[in-house]
Amino acid sequence: MINNYIKQLNAPEPEERLGAVRELVRMHETGVLNPPEFLNNVNNHIHTTYSFSPYSPSKAVYLAWASGLATAGIMDHDSVGGAAEFIEAGRIVGLPVTVGFECRCSVANTPFEGKRLNSPDQISVAYMAMHAIPHQMLGAADEFLAPLREKRNARNRKMVEKLNDTLKPYGMALDFYRDVLPLSQSASGGCVTERHILYALAATMTETEMQRYFLLGVFKSGLVQSFYADADEELLHISEFIDLAGKLGAIPAYAYLGDVGVSVTGDKRPQAFEDSFLEELLVYLSANGVRAVTYMPARNNSEQLARVLSLCETNGLFQISGEDINSPLQEFICKKIDTPEYCHLIGSAWALIGHELASSSGLSNGMFSPETIARIPDLDDRVRHYADLGASVKSPRHLSFSERNGL
Numbered sequence: 001m002i003n004n005y006i007k008q009l010n011a012p013e014p015e016e017r018l019g020a021v022r023e024l025v026r027m028h029e030t031g032v033l034n035p036p037e038f039l040n041n042v043n044n045h046i047h048t049t050y051s052f053s054p055y056s057p058s059k060a061v062y063l064a065w066a067s068g069l070a071t072a073g074i075m076d077h078d079s080v081g082g083a084a085e086f087i088e089a090g091r092i093v094g095l096p097v098t099v100g101f102e103c104r105c106s107v108a109n110t111p112f113e114g115k116r117l118n119s120p121d122q123i124s125v126a127y128m129a130m131h132a133i134p135h136q137m138l139g140a141a142d143e144f145l146a147p148l149r150e151k152r153n154a155r156n157r158k159m160v161e162k163l164n165d166t167l168k169p170y171g172m173a174l175d176f177y178r179d180v181l182p183l184s185q186s187a188s189g190g191c192v193t194e195r196h197i198l199y200a201l202a203a204t205m206t207e208t209e210m211q212r213y214f215l216l217g218v219f220k221s222g223l224v225q226s227f228y229a230d231a232d233e234e235l236l237h238i239s240e241f242i243d244l245a246g247k248l249g250a251i252p253a254y255a256y257l258g259d260v261g262v263s264v265t266g267d268k269r270p271q272a273f274e275d276s277f278l279e280e281l282l283v284y285l286s287a288n289g290v291r292a293v294t295y296m297p298a299r300n301n302s303e304q305l306a307r308v309l310s311l312c313e314t315n316g317l318f319q320i321s322g323e324d325i326n327s328p329l330q331e332f333i334c335k336k337i338d339t340p341e342y343c344h345l346i347g348s349a350w351a352l353i354g355h356e357l358a359s360s361s362g363l364s365n366g367m368f369s370p371e372t373i374a375r376i377p378d379l380d381d382r383v384r385h386y387a388d389l390g391a392s393v394k395s396p397r398h399l400s401f402s403e404r405n406g407l
Contacts, residue, residue: 002027009059010049014085017058021092024062036066041333042349044073044098044131045294045322048086050190051076051102052199053326054209060325061089061097067332070394071349073098073322075129078149078234080141081189087135096353096393099138100131100250101145104231105238112281117274118257121194121228128241129294131251131320132352134359134366141248142189149191151234156180156192162227163197174200194224195326213327242289249363251355253292253320254285258304275304282311291368292318297336297345299324305341316379318367320352321345351383353390 005027008020027033047053048060055063057074064072072095074086083099090097105128107113112124119125133141160176167173174180179200184192195216202215236244245252259275274281282293293312297305312319321342323334337345351367359366366372367386376382 002033009062010054010056014056014058017056018085018088018092021058021062021089025093037068038070039068039333039338040070040346041068041335041338042071042346043069043322043325043332043334044071044100044320044349044352045075045102045129045296045324046072046332047076047324047326048074048082050079050082050185050188051326052184052193052195054213054328055325057082057085058089061086061093061095064332065093065095069095069332070346071096071098071353071390072332073100073131073349073352075100075102075131075322075324076191077101077193078103078145078152078191079185079189080133080138080145081185081191083133083138096350096390098132098349098352098356099135100129100133101141102127102129102255103145103148103241104128104235105241106235107238110238111284112277115274115277116272117281118255120271120273121224122230125231125235126238127255127257128238128290129253129255129320130241130245130248131253131292131294132356132359133248133250134356134363136360137248137250137363141250144244146189148234148236149186152231153186153192155229155231155234156194156197158229159194159227160197162229163201166226167201172204174204179203194228195220197227198223210328213329217327217329239288245291246289249359249366249369251291251318251320251352251368252289253294253318254282254290256293256295256300256308258295258300258308278307279311282315282317286315286317290317292320294320294322296323296334297321297342298334318348318351318379318383319345320348347383347387350388350390350394351386353393354386354388355390357393358386358389 005020005023009017011017028035046060048055048057080101105126107124116123117126157176160174164173180196183196184190198216198219202212206212242252257273259272355367364371
């Protein structure tokens with residue numbers, strides 16, 4: 001029975017998936033399943049089937065909660081299609097959540113045009129994260145993103161055609177509509193990505209899900225460049241992204257990658273990214289309305305992380321963390337966060353919760369609204385204020401937020 005409910009977490013319809021969450025929580029409450037071991041850890045960058053992931057929004061929330069996370073955040077590419085389900089699943093399990101999306105942005109006509117920022121496959125492009133969208137603005141966000149997904153699908157079809165040119169000598173071919181599109185939640189507001197194409201290819205070669213995800217990682221690091229088509233029409237300019245964040249009342253963040261030596265996620269080849277011009281980049285972003293940097297402690301070395309922390313503090317940039325969950329080969333918990341060097345990221349996650357809670361009752365209540373900045377000008381003071389607000393909705397199983405983080 002338990003396995004049936006676990007399987008149902010990825011059922012076709014949201015209500016089926018949420019029903020499975022309710023039943024599994026009931027089993028935990030009645031002792032059929034052991035209660036989660038709370039670790040006070042956070043993750044604000046979890047992908048779901050609405051971009052690419054083995055986890056529906058319901059399954060992502062359930063596994064995040066069962067892993068011991070204190071908060072969780074959805075971060076799908078070009079999509080907020082899973083946000084409502086993610087919020088409801090969080091309510092069912094008693095896990096505070098935040099909602100956002102990630103997209104590629106052009107840096108044309110900026111000092112960084114022609115440079116490789118945090119995108120392995122294309123220069124003059126930056127991955128940007130939109131964090132903690134007020135709930136009343138999710139419809140507006142989806143309306144804005146829907147045309148971008150259509151344009152992205154036109155490029156996806158071109159990439160499948162290019163890949164088929166490579167596969168043709170081996171008697172292999174993929175069909176976008178038969179092999180790729182059904183892997184996605186495109187019909188209900190989801191996005192199709194390069195990973196869907198790679199997974200479809202892996203499915204022609206392997207039997208099990210784990211084998212396919214392992215092979216996908218190999219393909220992502222070594223095959224994508226052979227069929228990648230540059231994103232163009234679907235790209236927002238970074239200035240448009242920042243303007244959109246203001247209209248939505250969300251928090252725009254640059255997703256720091258850093259130069260890659262050995263890829264901890266196994267899907268990136270050794271490559272130089274933004275480290276050689278990071279100081280200039282963060283000065284520019286801060287001056288032009290980007291409010292935060294999101295980074296992944298497990299991905300970078302101690303020197304990279306120390307530099308990012310210092311530059312964020314110098315430039316008044318809010319620090320956010322998440323571990324980019326999109327594979328069953330990854331763990332939801334990043335143990336590095338619960339250490340003295342990075343435990344401030346736990347407070348940041350609660351501040352995101354507080355921002356989303358406050359701004360969902362009015363955009364002027366958000367952490368970076370003009371009204372709030374005038375009232376609480378110091379960023380550290382603002383983070384503490386919103387962290388305390390976010391912690392007010394924590395589950396009774398959580399440790400004291402103030403005691404745990406010295407606030």
